[in-house]
Amino acid sequence: MARMPSAERRRQLTEAAIRAMTRDGVAQTTTRSIAAEAGVSLSVFHYCFDSKEALLESVITTITGHYVTIVKEAIRPRTTLRETVRAGFRAYWDHVAAHPGEHLLTYELTQYALRRPGLEHLARRQYELYTATYAQLIEQLRDSVEFELSVPVQVLARYLAAMTDGLTLNLLVLGDDAAAAAVLDMIDDHVAGLVVDGAHSPAAVS
Incomplete structure (x- = not known):
């Protein structure tokens, strides 16, 4: 599988975060749930976002x-x-x-x-x-x-x-x-x- 450019990966995770937060609320949304929503590992999330x-x-x-x-x-x-x-x-x-x-x-x-x-x-x-x-x-x-x-x-x-x-x-x-x-x-x-x-x-x- 071709590696996705980091900018595109950030966009993917951001859109996943928007969906998760819209559904579950900001406080209830975790980095793990965002990674799951995006279909990536938690390590990928932390690679794209340091906080x-x-x-x-x-x-x-x-x-x-x-x-x-x-x-x-x-x-x-x-x-x-x-x-x-x-x-x-x-x-x-x-x-x-x-x-x-x-x-x-x-x-x-x-x-x-x-x-x-x-x-x-x-x-x-x-x-x-x-x-x-x-x-x-x-x-x-x-x-x-x-x-x-x-x-x-x-x-x-x-x-x-x-x-x-x-x-x-x-x-x-x-x-x-x-x-x-x-x-x-x-x-x-x-x-x-x-x-x-x-x-x-x-x-x-x-």
């Missing part, structure tokens, strides 16, 4: 990557800026609906990290990643649809990250997709209203 901390960081980054790829593909110029923004949010929301356990896991990872001395930075890294991801998506949108914002990109990115985080948890708890969709409509309107560049003024993009 559970390294694994958790890989899990956080990978989960974010799952939906970011989909959102990036959805954000392409449409008739109006609002429709373009809405398409990105819809793509994310469809991912939440299709993978609720995976998104629930992100909140559990935050709590797990915050409650364990020495791992707090993982929770901070997680939320910094959310903001950085939105900043990247905003810049991608500005590259395809020229416009200027009335607020700094980092401020809008953090706002959107916070709103999405809260709204996702709200949906996971209450399960009211219609109510969540109404809030998303309001966020779309708000983002469109922050555009100040002449040809793409709020009136032109709403």
Whole structure:
């Protein structure tokens, strides 16, 4: 059997960890159970990850990557800026609906990290990643649809990250997709209203 490259093996173990943690919870998932989920020996796990901390960081980054790829593909110029923004949010929301356990896991990872001395930075890294991801998506949108914002990109990115985080948890708890969709409509309107560049003024993009 050909030896799998280490990067591919890490990806395999990370995806196995996501499945195991989604099913059993973060605290109950062990390195042994992850190795079993991936169908590899425990020694292979320890070769790829020297600590559970390294694994958790890989899990956080990978989960974010799952939906970011989909959102990036959805954000392409449409008739109006609002429709373009809405398409990105819809793509994310469809991912939440299709993978609720995976998104629930992100909140559990935050709590797990915050409650364990020495791992707090993982929770901070997680939320910094959310903001950085939105900043990247905003810049991608500005590259395809020229416009200027009335607020700094980092401020809008953090706002959107916070709103999405809260709204996702709200949906996971209450399960009211219609109510969540109404809030998303309001966020779309708000983002469109922050555009100040002449040809793409709020009136032109709403």
